[in-house]
Amino acid sequence: MADVAIRATNLVKKFRDFVAVDHLSFEVKKGEIFGFLGPNGAGKTTTIRMLCTLSSPTEGSATVAGFDVAHQGDKVREHIGLVSEKMIMYDRLTAYENLRLFGELYNIPRKALRERIDELLKVVNMEKWADHQIGTFSTGMKQRINVIRALLNEPEILFLDEPTLGLDPQSTNEIRDFARSINDDAGTTIILTTHAMAEADMLCDRISIVDYGKIVALDTPSNLKKVIIGADTNVIELDVPNITPTLVSDIQSLSCTQTVTVEDETHIKVHASGDESCDNVIDAVRSGAGQIRSIHNVEPTLEDVFLYLTGHEVREQVADKVTTKEPSSRHGPRVQSRIR
Ligand SMILES: Nc1ncnc2c1ncn2[C@@H]1O[C@H](COP(=O)(O)OP(=O)(O)OP(=O)(O)O)[C@@H](O)[C@H]1O
Ligand SMILES: [Mg+2]
Structure with a gap:
């Protein structure tokens, strides 16, 4: 259906005998901020990794932006951005160099890439820091660069896996405001995982509460x-x-x-x-x-x-x-x- 960004059907991920994701079925609507809320080990990251084609489902299927994660991985990757739990950036490179490196992986033409990087750096108030090495940045500054890195290819769907973990309150608020503005301004669908109840409550249109690899409830925060x-x-x-x-x-x-x-x-x-x-x-x-x-x-x-x-x-x-x-x-x- 045209208004569905993600559809997962009976998704299962097993690590040997251990069932990390246990028959998850859900739909994310286009333009929605959809949260996975659950404790450590609930299976949030494992689910995100399957949807981002970084890990194959043991059973079940999923479509992301209309493409099948198992058979159309390239197409899925063209339409998504991922801010993973672990920041993958090179401390010795500047913010600009890091972003250019990742942009080149998407084959974005050089001039368009430069313009996109400048634009995104301005949006997160980091333009002054473009030529400074990432290694000199605070965690909050690094995370701002990490988030815009996932937006270089103008994804339809953005996955944010624990985007505010370990950040101070000010940086946490900045990242939350930024997520909200990406969703409002560009209509980007966002999948957010978090332990933070307030974050899920504040940002998400709908929340899926997960525990031991299963969805125990899925609805709007008020419901x-x-x-x-x-x-x-x-x-x-x-x-x-x-x-x-x-x-x-x-x-x-x-x-x-x-x-x-x-x-x-x-x-x-x-x-x-x-x-x-x-x-x-x-x-x-x-x-x-x-x-x-x-x-x-x-x-x-x-x-x-x-x-x-x-x-x-x-x-x-x-x-x-x-x-x-x-x-x-x-x-x-x-x-x-x-x-x-
Ligand atoms: N590659 C792996 N091999 C074996 N077990 C794994 C692997 N990846 C994840 N697991 C296990 O699967 C379960 C779900 O892990 P996952 O990282 O998805 O949880 P999570 O909900 O993201 O937790 P957290 O809040 O700590 O990030 C955990 O028990 C974890 O130990
Ligand atoms: Mg996780």
Whole structure:
């Protein structure tokens, strides 16, 4: 169909017996910013690599810009740009030389290439740095060059694999604004992978939440949040100055509680069901001699949606702070019932 930029059908990638991508089927519309949101090892990069023809699917098929990734690799590559997780640039070359080198790989005529590089350097406010070696740049400056490198061939579809990972807040905002402007101005379809909930929420028209190689939900950010509200799950945030393991387990043992997350030294987030849940949580804290500085029913974030759907947080390093009543497995009945 004319309005489809990418169509993946039952895509599978196995590494020996390990299934990294497990029967993914989805469509990305032309002009959309489509996000893959998931924790480390979810299969985001592996999926991107198959769509960019850098890795062959074990099973299934995909078309990108209307071309089959398995049989029309050259055509696919003509229509895409990729900002991969790892920056591939030569520190000893200047920004301009790096861009020219990559532009020559696309066989862009010399004069047109020079004009394109000048234009792109201006767009990211890097024209002053054109003749400086990349090795002298900050990570944020390097990433700006890395992103425009993927735009040299004026791709219809741009893949951004964790484009803001490791960047400071200012550079992160610049890259996000730039992604938005590429999409707005040139209508470029963007596929973005990220762990950053705020990034996905802010940029993406639709988000595919992936976990263990499977899509667990795919929708607009606002519809994803409605999953929680529709399921009668309240997101309750408590400010408690004296959090103890007993207090956490008291909240956990309430029949209304689904998950308890200790967010920091004084904040707890509870997912709980039912109209009485806030009162029940207050009673549990008070009867354990805990103090409550404040308690609120808060709007669900994508982080809450992810936790609700998968039983664990997207940031693996804090996963041990979550306690889940039901088995927190992708195979658990609660999770399964929400997938489709
Ligand atoms: N070449 C490979 N050989 C074996 N296993 C691999 C290979 N590439 C990826 N994997 C495994 O496949 C799984 C998915 O990896 P992938 O890099 O796609 O995850 P990701 O979602 O991009 O994670 P991250 O957020 O850390 O970038 C991981 O368990 C990874 O170890
Ligand atoms: Mg990755």
